[in-house]
Amino acid sequence: MTADAAPDTRDADVERTHLTCTLAETWKTPAGFWGALSTVDHKIIGRRYIFTAFVFLALGGVLAALMRIQLAQPEARLLGPDRYNQIFTMHGANMMFLFAVPVMEAMAVYLVPLMVGTRNIAFPRLNAFSYWIYLAGGALLWIAFALDMGPDVGWFAYVPLSGPQYGAGKRADIWAQMITFTELSALAVAVELVVTIFKQRAPGMTLDRIPVFVWAMLVTSFLVIMAMPAIMVASTSLILDRLVGTHLFNPAEGGDVLLWQHLFWFFGHPEVYIIFLPAAGMVSTMIEPFARRPAFGYLALVMALIATGILSFGLWVHHMFVAGLPRLGESFFTASSMTIAIPAGIQVFCWLATLWDGTLVFKTPLLFIIGFIVTFVIGGLTGVMVASVPFDTQVHDTYFVVAHFHYVLVGGAVFPLLGAIHYWFPKLTGRMMSETLGQWSFWLIFIGFNATFFPMHILGLQGMPRRIYTYQPDLAWHGMNLFVSLSAAVLIAGFLLFFVNALRSARYGEPASDNPWDAPTLEWATASPPPSYNFAMIPVVSGAQPLWNVEGALPVAEGLRTDRRELVVTSLAAAEPQTREASPRHSIWPLWAALATTVMLIWSIFSPWAVVWGSIPIAVTLIGWFWPKGTPEDES
Numbered sequence: 001m002t003a004d005a006a007p008d009t010r011d012a013d014v015e016r017t018h019l020t021c022t023l024a025e026t027w028k029t030p031a032g033f034w035g036a037l038s039t040v041d042h043k044i045i046g047r048r049y050i051f052t053a054f055v056f057l058a059l060g061g062v063l064a065a066l067m068r069i070q071l072a073q074p075e076a077r078l079l080g081p082d083r084y085n086q087i088f089t090m091h092g093a094n095m096m097f098l099f100a101v102p103v104m105e106a107m108a109v110y111l112v113p114l115m116v117g118t119r120n121i122a123f124p125r126l127n128a129f130s131y132w133i134y135l136a137g138g139a140l141l142w143i144a145f146a147l148d149m150g151p152d153v154g155w156f157a158y159v160p161l162s163g164p165q166y167g168a169g170k171r172a173d174i175w176a177q178m179i180t181f182t183e184l185s186a187l188a189v190a191v192e193l194v195v196t197i198f199k200q201r202a203p204g205m206t207l208d209r210i211p212v213f214v215w216a217m218l219v220t221s222f223l224v225i226m227a228m229p230a231i232m233v234a235s236t237s238l239i240l241d242r243l244v245g246t247h248l249f250n251p252a253e254g255g256d257v258l259l260w261q262h263l264f265w266f267f268g269h270p271e272v273y274i275i276f277l278p279a280a281g282m283v284s285t286m287i288e289p290f291a292r293r294p295a296f297g298y299l300a301l302v303m304a305l306i307a308t309g310i311l312s313f314g315l316w317v318h319h320m321f322v323a324g325l326p327r328l329g330e331s332f333f334t335a336s337s338m339t340i341a342i343p344a345g346i347q348v349f350c351w352l353a354t355l356w357d358g359t360l361v362f363k364t365p366l367l368f369i370i371g372f373i374v375t376f377v378i379g380g381l382t383g384v385m386v387a388s389v390p391f392d393t394q395v396h397d398t399y400f401v402v403a404h405f406h407y408v409l410v411g412g413a414v415f416p417l418l419g420a421i422h423y424w425f426p427k428l429t430g431r432m433m434s435e436t437l438g439q440w441s442f443w444l445i446f447i448g449f450n451a452t453f454f455p456m457h458i459l460g461l462q463g464m465p466r467r468i469y470t471y472q473p474d475l476a477w478h479g480m481n482l483f484v485s486l487s488a489a490v491l492i493a494g495f496l497l498f499f500v501n502a503l504r505s506a507r508y509g510e511p512a513s514d515n516p517w518d519a520p521t522l523e524w525a526t527a528s529p530p531p532s533y534n535f536a537m538i539p540v541v542s543g544a545q546p547l548w549n550v551e552g553a554l555p556v557a558e559g560l561r562t563d564r565r566e567l568v569v570t571s572l573a574a575a576e577p578q579t580r581e582a583s584p585r586h587s588i589w590p591l592w593a594a595l596a597t598t599v600m601l602i603w604s605i606f607s608p609w610a611v612v613w614g615s616i617p618i619a620v621t622l623i624g625w626f627w628p629k630g631t632p633e634d635e636s
């Protein structure tokens with residue numbers, strides 16, 4: 001490369017317009033089709049990720065609508081039992097693995113580098129790889145479903161139902177391999193986020209000045225790193241049982257059925273916090289501009305996130321209360337499940353105190369925050385109820401549980417997420433979402449949601465089991481099911497309005513300024529949408545609300561080269577500048593590597609030899625990916 005011969009240009013030496021031109025040239029994504037496929041810009045990948053996750057939300061919503069049409073009347077004929085099994089499995093697996101977890105990571109991929117004041121995420125090529133792998137996993141699930149090969153064993157695929165004796169065909173294998181895809185991509189993003197948050201924060205962003213959303217993503221990333229391997233082990237073991245005749249889950253040959261449940265829920269319980277913690281972090285961060293004050297209890301909020309993260313690994317057995325446990329085990333897991341209500345409660349009180357003491361600005365994001373607090377508290381209360389063994393024994397596998405987990409998943413995570421989309425939309429697209437449509441969609445969603453899911457508690461107490469495709473007319477569930485289905489139509493109308501608003505506003509919305517909400521965090525210190533290099537000069541932070549702490553422009557750090565991609569690396573706790581670090585340029589290899597991995601993983605559903613032969617193309621693509629390009633680190 002000739003870059004070495006060129007004079008060493010540093011940002012402080014050039015005047016502003018020249019600086020932004022050079023940086024734009026250095027950081028730009030090449031134009032055209034191949035440029036789009038080879039980009040490593042976290043903003044472009046983040047936006048793609050978010051968009052894809054919302055496509056999966058819409059698809060999962062279509063399945064929900066089909067289920068509710070089927071259940072509106074007794075003995076309906078729209079869906080038969082086989083189709084219904086596939087649809088509830090697809091709905092659950094799609095919502096959990098293709099929407100809820102990925103969308104939170106997607107938001108972080110876009111936001112975290114901006115919020116900590118750096119120019120790109122750590123390991124940007126891995127980031128590109130993770131998106132392609134996620135897309136491939138989602139495509140696998142939905143194409144299989146279209147070919148009548150969609151999994152039908154429930155979103156947690158219990159053995160022996162999913163094992164070789166009962167689960168004929170390839171349906172359960174599709175589920176298991178979709179898990180491998182999505183968890184692989186989640187693990188990659190988690191590692192990127194941990195490194196970005198630990199080492200790339202703007203100078204001065206000490207641990208107690210990190211935005212709470214970023215803290216939440218840090219804790220979440222550690223949960224991903226510790227929980228996801230358990231389910232990859234489980235799903236891979238399942239494929240081994242099904243394909244090569246191991247008996248890991250077959251008691252007749254010395255295997256263990258409950259082992260599946262342990263492995264699954266050791267992942268599955270933290271999983272719900274992998275979805276909830278980012279949402280809670282969004283609330284703590286979004287609440288500030290709409291209450292016009294810093295969030296009450298920063299330390300308490302952060303400690304609550306960390307406590308929830310740790311505790312979440314100690315309660316998985318509450319999903320197995322009816323499996324027949326020793327009495328002491330039941331008591332332990334009841335107690336630990338109830339303990340987790342404490343950090344959740346602490347956060348709720350902090351949010352209430354912030355609202356109580358704030359000057360409220362009633363825009364759509366604040367409505368979603370308030371709707372979230374109400375709904376999440378109800379879901380938390382039924383959570384404490386099902387944590388008690390005698391109660392759980394009654395309602396296990398009934399609609400009471402369906403009501404409970406939609407309150408925490410939709411009320412606790414999707415509401416904050418929708419608020420967050422309205423809030424960060426100007427940063428993502430450069431345009432505002434319509435406030436009128438936003439408020440309409442909030443009310444439709446809030447009312448529709450509660451009217452759909454609250455009655456399900458009662459249906460559950462009346463004994464209606466989950467996962468049934470129909471019921472007899474002489475049962476007492478009839479009228480309430482019709483009501484639930486009509487309410488679901490209102491809820492879905494609210495979601496449709498949200499989609500219409502987002503798509504319209506992306507094209508025709510009112511252009512947004514850099515900081516339309518007068519918010520305090522760093523992502524608002526740059527243009528909307530931000531330029532390819534994020535910040536012309538790296539900001540220096542002197543408080544937890546950087547844009548509120550100083551009048552006028554932020555002070556900046558200098559000394560980065562402009563002619564090559566460089567980031568500031570700072571120390572872990574005090575965020576003192578340590579060194580300059582090169583950031584990789586665009587590359588098409590992550591896409592090829594993802595394609596090679598996809599071929600291997602799908603092929604391995606059909607033949608174990610795929611693991612041997614399929615690994616060769618992967619190795620080739622990795623060599624291309626990591627081939628040194630002759631630009632040595634600049635040590636000066």
Ligand code: HEM
Nearest residue numbers: 061064067088089092095100154155402409466467468488
């Ligand atoms: C549009 C709003 C939604 C409606 C109307 C809806 C409706 C339903 C219904 C009726 C069931 C029970 C099916 C049965 O047991 O027979 C169900 C199951 C489920 N839903 Fe939803 N849902 C919605 C959104 C969501 C979202 C956003 C998530 C996750 C973030 C989610 C996660 C799940 C899960 C994990 C199951 C369990 C699937 C299983 O039993 O294997 N749902 N949903």
Ligand SMILES: [Cu+2]
Nearest residue numbers: 269316318319
């Ligand atoms: Cu749990």
